[in-house]
Amino acid sequence: MQLPIEDILPELIDALETEGRAVLQAPPGAGKTTGVPLALLRAGVSKGRILMLEPRRLAARAAAERMAQTLGEPVGQTIGYRIRGENAVSRATRIEVVTEGILTRMLQDAPDLPDIGTVIFDEFHERSLNADLGLALAWEVRQALREDLLILVMSATLDAAPVAQLLDNAPLISSAGQAYPVETIWRDRPPARRERFETTMADLIRRALGETRGGLLAFLPGEGEIRRVAGLVTPHLPADVTLHTLYGAMNLTDQRAAIRPASHGRKLVLATAIAETSLTLADITVVVDGGRARRARFDAASGMSRLVTEMVSRAEADQRRGRAGRTAPGHCYRNWTRGAEGALPAFPPAEIEAADLTGLALDLAEWGNAENLAFLTPPPDGALAEARALLTALGALDADHRITTHGRALAKLPLHPRLGHMLTLGGNGAAMLAALLSERDPLRGEGSDLALRLRALQSDARPNADRAALARIRTEAKRLSRFESGPALDPAEQASLAYPDRIALRRTGDAPRYLLSGGKGAMLPDGDPLAGQRLLVVTDLDGDPREARIRQAIPIAESALRRLHADRIAWRETCDWSRRDRRVMARRQERLGALILDDRIWPDAPAEAVAKALVAGIRDLGLGALNWSKEATLLRARIGFAGLADMSEAALLDSLDRWAAPYLSGLKSAGDLSRFNVAEALKADLGWERRQRLEELAPMAWKTPLGRAAPIDYSTGTPEIALRLQEVFGTTEHPRIGPDRLPLKLTLLSPANRPIQITTDLPGFWDGSYAEVRKEMRARYPKHPWPEDPRHADPTLRASRRK
Missing domain, CATH: 3.40.50.300 (P-loop containing nucleotide triphosphate hydrolases)
Structure with missing residues (x-):
């Protein structure tokens, strides 16, 4: 044909x-x-x-x-x-x-x-x-x-x-497409929320076997799902159906068996995406598509990759569907509804958008002038920067991101640069560890101890070991052994060469939680045999960006870390605000990346460093933590009213380094801040010229006609004073202040110092409601003057003389 x-x-x-x-x-x-x-x-x-x-x-x-x-x-x-x-x-x-x-x-x-x-x-x-x-x-x-x-x-x-x-x-x-038509069958309704994916796939496979003839290919996201679905369907398979599995880690013989035509009856192949393209599986006319794909996702912020299971794209679904029409008319069963198809993305993401770019960064550096390369999808800047930072830490790139001699050697190895670095510096046995770390875990479900896997490679005593995986690891180790060089190191030391950013120090507390030298958090499952270890080298994580789960690790001695990574260990003085202790903590710390190997008090920390840390504490606590006396509160309001500086909380917090830091000497804690003289700091920040201007634009008091200084209240945003009504007799112009010459708000008081009128227009008050106030007040306070014409009366605070 x-x-x-x-x-x-x-x-x-x-x-x-x-x-x-x-x-x-x-x-x-x-x-x-x-x-x-x-x-x-x-x-x-x-x-x-x-x-x-x-x-x-x-x-x-x-x-x-x-x-x-x-x-x-x-x-x-x-x-x-x-x-x-x-x-x-x-x-x-x-x-x-x-x-x-x-x-x-x-x-x-x-x-x-x-x-x-x-x-x-x-x-x-x-x-x-x-x-x-x-x-x-x-x-x-x-x-x-x-x-x-x-x-x-x-x-x-x-x-x-x-x-x-x-x-x-x-x-x-x-070109035209497939030679034979394929009928597509969707689910009538979505699977129940509590129904496991493997159960729905097993049911759909049994249905397809019952409704069709010919070989059946079922797409599943990974080996784990393949094994579980195989366990569910095997007891119910007709006698003429032979079950095969197909995934990348299988040996060649089993892969060939899945591809070959069935010698008798029908065949059922449970496969990953490896069967989507290029391969023609003989006598397959039925496809059951689980609708899921497993992809690697790299988080540049955490520096870790993780596998995620996602819905397939429409392009992938079409590719899988085409498998059923290669040799004869076929059928495609989809484990989702027809209505859900519209929500599928058109195409899968390019690997360059989501993968670990360490190998790519090394290849680009080796190529040289790689900035102008024509990529269909350019590599993301964040992930590429993270990759270059790792390569620099491994000595594969210099500070200018140029490839080093060591980097050229790593680029020629058929390994991730991490493992290549370990192989070329880790000495005897590094090839076995590199092969092990390149392969899937041969002892799944048996804790996280990497040493246990290495021992399994030396013997076949463990009953639950994946024999095929162990055999592949041994074969690959032999191939890689010719690249081994360097002094003799134990496996933990070798692993630390590959993962200098994943050396883990146990945090204080009961839970087995760790801090990685790269700065991220990680944890072991409860009850894991390694949970009591103080120092680990973590070789496999699930990639959770908040706190990753440790899947594989090996204990390492602190003496080994100090010997191997001496160039990365340094004393560092820190002066930081402790939110928990509500005080400045000045420490001298011996660090390996983010790990603190030794921690001591730094008694003679510079005053500038302490002040800087305390400024961070004030920002954490808020302005309310400072000693806001009446004087300081009034001064802040006056400066703001005069427009000489922004006195909002945000502005004051933002400018703490300027106006507050110079006056924090001797203070270290939240309690000490009660001694901080805010008024003095604000005055000093104003300077002499602006202080003079402040007295002009926002004086502390208004001089009454009697010569008394009546204090001005600026707290409400509108300056105001309160004084006895008789004290402003004879005043014909309303008092004004500020850069915009705004009227003062006058609260006029009775002889008993109770408010009887609030005004921002005193002449208008004389001409208006004063007559009514006078009438009422004369009856209540007959001993005090209430002239008919207050404009021409003398101001007084005394009662009228008796006749």
Whole structure:
């Protein structure tokens, strides 16, 4: 049967011959992975070997085997492959399928890519970090060194237009999709809230087996879910159904068994996203999609990655659905309702947006001028800065982010830079630890002690150990052992080289809570055997940004820390406000990062440092903690009224360093602040000239016609005075003050000092309501003067003389 891809091959070959670059969009089932490289080989369009990148080792090996089978040759002749730890290539190889990281290493070693004529990025829609970097580097090579280098980007579900635009408006070619129709079946209603995901998937798988024929492929987010669903469905499987599992950590034999056609009856394959692309699983006509994907998320603030389980995107769901229509008409059962489909994101996030960028930062530094690289999605600044900080701490970059000799050595190792650093400095046994830390935990559910895992690698005595994982670790350790160098160190010391930011010191208290040298918090599960250890090196965390759960760690002696990390341990004087103790705490501390190894009182802390810390304490406590005497309160109000300074609480707190700090000498606690003379500090802050201006604009008192100084109250925002009505007899103009010459508010009192009138217009009061006040007051206080014309009466505080 002719594959859909064959219809567009002439157009694709012509685009590559004339433009040297192209973007091919071909939905699942089109046959692009095997059809395109062979067509380019037959057409002779490539002036050198054809290099095709695959995102996964299983897919790379399977694609090479299928193309070799098409040519009737064994793998390693015309068609070959290279993956980590394995290769099948020869001088005769013309098409080489590799995993994506291998291209980066080839480019770093020989940027002009000798003998390579074409680079094909297959399944680019997965947007892996290595694919994005590889495309950026290859594109720069084509522009600067190799105009004849052909670049082809192939994708199943990606929005291909931005990729074509990135490649200088490369020709965009589309192929038809799958050869057979697929019927989609959604759930009638969402799963019940309390119903476990694995239970819903097991039920849906049993339903699909009962309603259809042919092989069934079920998509689950991870190995744990695969094992649990397998346990639920196995007792109910019909006799003619054979169960297989498929995930990245499996051995090759079991992976091949899942891919091969069933020898009899039907097969059921429980798989992760490894089965989404490139692989053609023979005799699969039914897909059950759990609708979930597991992704790595890196938090730049915490410096930690964690795996999160999310709903798939519509593109991923379409990709999975296409698996059912590769060889015959099929069915796709979705574990969500049709209505929920609209809430799915269009595409999954690019790995570069959410991953740990330490390896990328090292690759960019090795490449040199990487600032102008054309990334489809640029790396986030925060995550890249965090990665560079770690590489600097490991000695892989210098202070200017240039790669060091040590960094170049790490870049050539097939390991995360952390583990590469440990391998090259940790001495004998570092390879075994590096292999262990690169693999999934072989002793899940057996506590967090890393030493327990290392002992399991020396024997097969533990009954619950994952034998396959242990075997992979031992094999990888042998491969890495040739890179071991450095003095002999124990495993804890080796681990501290890889994770200098995750050395953990137990906090005080009963709970096993720890502070990491990088500044973040972490905790052990209750009852963990390591819970009583004072110092740990943490090698695996769940990535919670608030307080991560420690999944794997090893105790370390303080003497070892002091010996290995002496260059990072230093005495530091601190003078800080303690919110708990409500006082300044001056300490001399010996620190390793955020960890305090020794803590002593700093008796002769400089007065300036103490004052600075106390200022922080005042900001914490608020202005109310200061000694606001009547004098200080009045002065603050006067300054504010006069407009000579902002006297709001926010402004005063913000400017504490200026007006308060110089007068905090000898004070250290919240209690001491009661002795702080606020008025003196505010006066000093004003200076002589503004103090003179203050007396003009906001005087403390108003001089009455009798010559008495009546104090002005500024506390309400409107200056006011209270005085006996008879004291303002003869006053014909209302008193005014301030820069805007605002009228004083006068509270006029009776002879018994009770308010009888409030006014801001004294002449208006004389002409208006005074007559009524006079009439009432004469009857109540007949011994005091109440003249008909107060404007021309003499002010007095005495009673009238008797006649």
